[in-house]
Amino acid sequence: AQTVTQSQPEMSVQEAETVTLSCTYDTSESNYYLFWYKQPPSRQMILVIRQEAYKQQNATENRFSVNFQKAAKSFSLKISDSQLGDTAMYFCAFMGSQGAQKLVFGQGTRLTINP
Amino acid sequence: EPEVTQTPSHQVTQMGQEVILRCVPISNHLYFYWYRQILGQKVEFLVSFYNNEISEKSEIFDDQFSVERPDGSNFTLKIRSTKLEDSAMYFCASHTTSAGDTQYFGPGTRLTVL
Numbered sequence: 001a002q003t004v005t006q007s008q009p010e011m012s013v014q015e016a017e018t019v020t021l022s023c024t025y026d027t028s029e030s031n032y033y034l035f036w037y038k039q040p041p042s043r044q045m046i047l048v049i050r051q052e053a054y055k056q057q058n059a060t061e062n063r064f065s066v067n068f069q070k071a072a073k074s075f076s077l078k079i080s081d082s083q084l085g086d087t088a089m090y091f092c093a094f095m096g097s098q099g100a101q102k103l104v105f106g107q108g109t110r111l112t113i114n115p
Numbered sequence: 116e117p118e119v120t121q122t123p124s125h126q127v128t129q130m131g132q133e134v135i136l137r138c139v140p141i142s143n144h145l146y147f148y149w150y151r152q153i154l155g156q157k158v159e160f161l162v163s164f165y166n167n168e169i170s171e172k173s174e175i176f177d178d179q180f181s182v183e184r185p186d187g188s189n190f191t192l193k194i195r196s197t198k199l200e201d202s203a204m205y206f207c208a209s210h211t212t213s214a215g216d217t218q219y220f221g222p223g224t225r226l227t228v229l
Contacts, residue, residue: 043204045206045223046220100170103208
């Protein structure tokens, strides 16, 4: 079974700083998909970024980018020029390419951006 | 932009009562999911649904749970006899047929069992 581990329960940075959230996963599949979801205090789950394992290029969405290291099974999220609105729980998630394609989530990292 | 909707936003019930949580997935999506998040914990997969049948379910999804797509738009989760430990946020999600497609989540239903 796949597992996802986020080793940083909480992080805190100053506004405008860059922050990196860590995520590792375990799978025997060669093709899969990785996601970062943001959960603000409203508890809505919002997609931040998506990576396809067969693509070597790291995904980027505006201030958000990932460092995908397939051999190391690592998928970190970098937030540049952090903003107060980035304060939220961030969940890393894995989706296999076969079967029902359920998401397997990590435990989450609570990120606080301080003014 | 299309979105997944869920009703009610908050449901309070007595232990042993039945509850039905409702979801309207995005209209052209064909895969549907329910996830659960106990307060302060990670999001856990409950069940996936495709072509009017369950395609996968987790250990959490025991006989007290059921899902249904009663018409062309709604997707429901029924808990027959609620327990205190069923108190959680329940999220519905959906996606298209494309492999690895992003799952879009609804805003969630907060279930409180007293």
